[in-house]
Amino acid sequence: MAAEHFMDDTSSDSDNSSTEEDPEIPEIAPPPAEQPTPPPPTPQSAQPSRTPQPAPPPARARNGPYYELRHTLRGHTDSISAVKFSPDGTLLASTSNDMLIKIWAPATGELIRNLVGHTKGNSDISWSSDSVYLASASDDHTIRIWDVDSGITTRTLRGHSDAVFCVNYNNTSTLLVSGCLGGDVRIWNAAKGKCMKTLNAHLDYVTAVHFNRDASLIVSCSLDGLIKIWNTTTGQCLKTLTEASAEAVWSVSFSTNISRQPFLMHLPLSQLFLTTHNSQHVQFSPNSKYILSTAHDSAIRLWDYQTSRCLKTYTGHTNAQYSICACFSVTGGKWIVSGSEDSRVYLWDLQTREVVQVLEGHEDCVVAVATHPSQNMIASASINSDLTIRLWVDRGPPIPPAAPAPPAAAE
Numbered sequence: 001m002a003a004e005h006f007m008d009d010t011s012s013d014s015d016n017s018s019t020e021e022d023p024e025i026p027e028i029a030p031p032p033a034e035q036p037t038p039p040p041p042t043p044q045s046a047q048p049s050r051t052p053q054p055a056p057p058p059a060r061a062r063n064g065p066y067y068e069l070r071h072t073l074r075g076h077t078d079s080i081s082a083v084k085f086s087p088d089g090t091l092l093a094s095t096s097n098d099m100l101i102k103i104w105a106p107a108t109g110e111l112i113r114n115l116v117g118h119t120k121g122n123s124d125i126s127w128s129s130d131s132v133y134l135a136s137a138s139d140d141h142t143i144r145i146w147d148v149d150s151g152i153t154t155r156t157l158r159g160h161s162d163a164v165f166c167v168n169y170n171n172t173s174t175l176l177v178s179g180c181l182g183g184d185v186r187i188w189n190a191a192k193g194k195c196m197k198t199l200n201a202h203l204d205y206v207t208a209v210h211f212n213r214d215a216s217l218i219v220s221c222s223l224d225g226l227i228k229i230w231n232t233t234t235g236q237c238l239k240t241l242t243e244a245s246a247e248a249v250w251s252v253s254f255s256t257n258i259s260r261q262p263f264l265m266h267l268p269l270s271q272l273f274l275t276t277h278n279s280q281h282v283q284f285s286p287n288s289k290y291i292l293s294t295a296h297d298s299a300i301r302l303w304d305y306q307t308s309r310c311l312k313t314y315t316g317h318t319n320a321q322y323s324i325c326a327c328f329s330v331t332g333g334k335w336i337v338s339g340s341e342d343s344r345v346y347l348w349d350l351q352t353r354e355v356v357q358v359l360e361g362h363e364d365c366v367v368a369v370a371t372h373p374s375q376n377m378i379a380s381a382s383i384n385s386d387l388t389i390r391l392w393v394d395r396g397p398p399i400p401p402a403a404p405a406p407p408a409a410a411e
Contacts, residue, residue: 019223024276031313063356065347067378068391071109072361075102079383082325083370086131086408091148092133092370092379094389097121103148106377106391115146117153123165127222128173128190135176135190139163142179145193149297155193159186166208168250170215175232177218179206185207185220187232197235207323207403212288213304219291221279227293229305241291241308281325300326300338316355317346322367322383329371329378332394337378339366345380345392362386369396 078097085092085106092104101115120139127134132225133154134146143157143164154225162181169176169190176188185201188194202222209220211232218230227241281294290302290311300314317340326338334350345359345366360379364386370379376394 013216014223018044039205055392063333064397065329065394066396066398067347067357067359067376067394069359069361069390070377070393071106071391073104073109073111073389073391074387075111076387076389078387080368080381080387080389081121082125083368083379083381083389084125084127085370085372085379086127086148087129087373087378088131089373089375091131092389092391093125093127093148094381095125095136096256096370099138101125101134101146102334104389106372106379109391112265113151115148115151115153117144118142120163124167126168126176129171130173133173135167135169137164137178140165141180143167143176143188145190157188157193157195159195159198160184165205168210170211172215175211175215177209177211179209179220179222181205183222183224185209185218185230187218188237198232199235199237201230201237202226207279208283208325210283212284213286213373214288216386217284217288219284221282221293223278225277225278227291227303239305239308241293241303241305280323283327285328286330292322292328294326296320296340300336300348302336312353314353315347316348317344318342320364324365324367325369327369327371327378331372332376333376337371339367339369339380339382341365343382343386345369345378357385359390359392361390362388 005367011366027310041083045211050411068139076098080094080096083092084095091102092106095101099118101122104220105112118138118140120140120340122136124137125134132148134148136144141160141163144153145155147154160180164178167176174190176190177185180183181203183204183206185206186195187197189196201220204223206220206222207369211218215232218232219227221227225242228237229239231238267399279293279295285292291305293303295300296319298317298319299384301310302312304311314336317338319341322341324339326336328336329337336348336350338346340346343362343364343366346355348354349356362382364382364384366380366382378392379388379389
């Protein structure tokens with residue numbers, strides 16, 4: 001078994017460091033802007049012009065974001081656990097403990113169809129790269145692959161012995177990875193629906209799994225408090241990330257043994273009340289150089305997993321009880337987006353860690369967020385007493401008032 005590398009206890013959160021490259025797909029840097037030629041000096045004998053000069057333009061407003069509510073989607077009858085935009089941006093999928101998957105038109109907020117077939121609540125969904133298929137993970141121990149246009153299940157993947165909490169396609173949609181309540185991670189041939197490899201990955205619920213850009217690596221996290229990096233081909237654990245902070249409790253001990261409570265087994269992860277600071281969601285950045293993780297200490301962390309260093313920590317939201325995901329937004333500015341237990345959606349500047357906007361409108365804990373692949377649009381979803389999906393659109397900076405016209409020059 002490959003050696004597992006842990007964070008050195010003396011390492012610290014390098015919040016003032018730069019990630020050097022934003023965690024989007026790297027682009028060629030533009031050439032440096034040419035410096036304007038300074039005007040020639042004014043001779044001392046020259047008299048200033050008597051013509052009044054226009055007032056200087058108002059200070060430019062901060063460069064976003066400026067999200068506002070566009071649509072409120074209603075229809076789920078139990079806690080919503082996931083929302084995902086299709087890669088082509090034309091559809092939004094949501095799933096819930098009501099066993100349904102709903103397909104929406106984000107442009108209009110219209111419900112297009114329901115996908116019906118699971119026999120227990122659902123916890124996660126993932127789109128294929130061509131936006132044709134959707135994979136869903138359910139407490140009925142199965143993963144279903146749906147043809148979204150027809151609403152038909154094309155394959156049902158069986159093999160997990162417990163509720164399936166998370167699922168993700170790779171970028172070419174040839175593979176699926178899933179994680180379950182029992183701690184196993186499975187890698188599937190998506191076309192055949194066959195399990196290729198089973199990893200005895202964690203000692204507790206696997207709460208998130210994600211491929212890097214070329215699918216050579218898988219990242220997983222669990223309520224056992226560990227984030228693990230796996231070689232997709234060999235199934236070897238290459239690295240384990242864990243917190244050096246004393247306030248994070250990384251060996252889970254529940255005040256009541258949730259995994260043995262039969263009346264809670266049907267609930268999706270978003271409804272489980274947890275009392276420990278543990279890892280609950282994780283994903284690679286779009287350029288696969290970093291990992292974003294959330295935990296029950298109300299902190300989101302950006303990791304350089306190659307060096308096992310936590311580069312940045314984003315705080316200000318509330319996350320102590322529920323499984324709340326966070327994600328990147330790279331269509332406009334470079335933001336980190338997350339739900340919160342105070343019924344809000346938070347946006348941080350990726351580099352400065354500043355909270356740049358807080359979206360209000362939900363009436364209960366916001367557990368799911370997603371960002372549109374090409375537009376400045378965010379989807380957020382809530383639980384229990386709210387049960388809505390809200391679509392937020394960046395309206396752009398406010399138009400400053402026009403400067404008053406200068407007085408006419410005296411003749």
